[in-house]
Amino acid sequence: NNSLTGQLEYTDSEPIVYALNYRPKLPGPEDSITVTAAVFCPVSVAGVDIAFRPGNLTVIETIPMIYQPVLSSKKIEDADRWIGVIPPLGPGGFGAFHINIKGGNTALSGYPRNGYITLSVIEPQVSGLKINEFMASNSRTVSDEAGEFDDWLEIMNVGNQSVSLNGLYLTDKIDNFTKWRFSLSDSILAPGEFLLIWCDDDEEQGGYHTNFKLSANGEFLAIVAEDGVTVLDSISFGEQSADISYGRYPDGYDAWQYFSIPTPGASNDVGTSVNGSRAATEFQLFRNYPNPFNMTTTIYYSLSGKAFVRLAVFDLSGRLVESLLDREQAAGEHYFIWQTAHLSSGIYFCELKTEKTLRRIKMMLLK
Structure with a gap:
């Protein structure tokens, strides 16, 4: 553009990170930590890495980030999105990370400019209290005593x-x-009892109305002990859909799923999951956790009766990647820890099959 003289040229400018997020903020010992960064360079971005320092070690592990724009989004940061996954820190683990960027003009930069972002494992204390279900976008599902459709969460006492x-x-x-x-x-x-709490930023209503609302874009929730420090239970969740709740199934368990018919103040065992099946039907294949994941993820499923189970993983083309299980199992809750050191990043599908029924879930492996 020669319409103006003396214009500034930015072709030699260094690349920048202008938005960064990571989840979960308070990871458990087995949680992978997904880092997303919005990166810009006037020329192009040649590569983005996570420089991860585990514990007190001086060694730096380099974790490549993958360019994964959200094509359906109108947010500029989603068009510049890079994703990487830090492996689980383990019991009592901690560490720190830094983002390194290389521009197509060979310019280099980092984020933060000075220092590292610290991470540490928070292991919830033994407690009977669990966040059992919540809805972050309630437009018509259930109203409070004033007739208002507000965000809500449910606490359950799973102890005795x-x-x-x-x-x-x-x-x-x-x-x-x-x-x-x-x-x-x-x-x-009481043991087995549920409590419904309205997250509506309206304490003036009295009772169980908090001074904050839930974010449908995803956030962090926790129950904290009287000392204001000890976490009794917590969850970091992603984007939520209107009038769909997210809850544990079965009640109090570590596996979570979405419910099209929520059960605020009652057991999730009688809710209806988003695929239309009753939570207490023949069997269920839950979302794997963590997802996205790096190296290892846990696949949860339940059987209401003895059944011959085939558990397998397929790629996007439908090719069998790995047969995980092929045998008879008793009724109850089951899980399988899938190790993926031999596989490359990508989308995979886990299939749970019995003689009469089949279920699939989508999983994302990021290395």
Whole structure:
């Protein structure tokens, strides 16, 4: 463009990270940590890496990030999105990471410019309290006592003793564990009992109405002990759909699924999952966790009766990648830890099959 003289030229400018996120913010010992970065360079981006330093070691592990734009999104940061996965830190683990960028003009830069972003494993203390179900976008499903359709979450006591909630905290902020406090002296949850809490940023309604709302774009939730530090239970979740809840199935278990017919204040065993099947039907194949994952993921499923089970993984073309299981199993909850060191990054499908029924889930491997 020669219409103006003395224009600035940015062809030699260094690349930048202008948006960064990672989840979960408080990883468990077996959680992979997915890092997303929006990267820009006036010429082009030649490569992006995560420089990861595990524990107190001086060694730096290089984890390549993959360019994965969200083509359906209108957000500029989704068009510049790069994704990488840090492997699980293990029990009591910690570490730090830094993003390195190389521009097509050979310019180099990093983010943060100084230092590293620290990570540490938070292992929830033994407690009977669990966040059992929540809805972050409620437009017509269930209303509060004022007739308003607000965000909500459900707490369950999965222990065998009654628990007093008085003095405990709920939060949606990783940097503010004391965001909202249970203050009712009669807040006692019996074994197996559920409590519905409205997350509507309207404490003036009294009772169980918090001072924060849930984000349908995804965020962090936790139950915190009276000391304001100890995490009793937590979850980091992604983008949510309107009037679809996300809950544990079975109640209190580590496996989560979406429900088109939610059950606020009641057992998820009677809810209806998004594929239309009853949660208590012949068998269920749950979403693997973590997903996306790096190297290892756990596949959860349940059987209501003895059945001959075939568990297998296929690629996008339908080719059999690996047969994981081919035998008879008893009724109950089951899981399979899938190791993928021999496979490349990509989309895979896990298939659970019995004589009468078949289920599939999609999994994303990022290395």
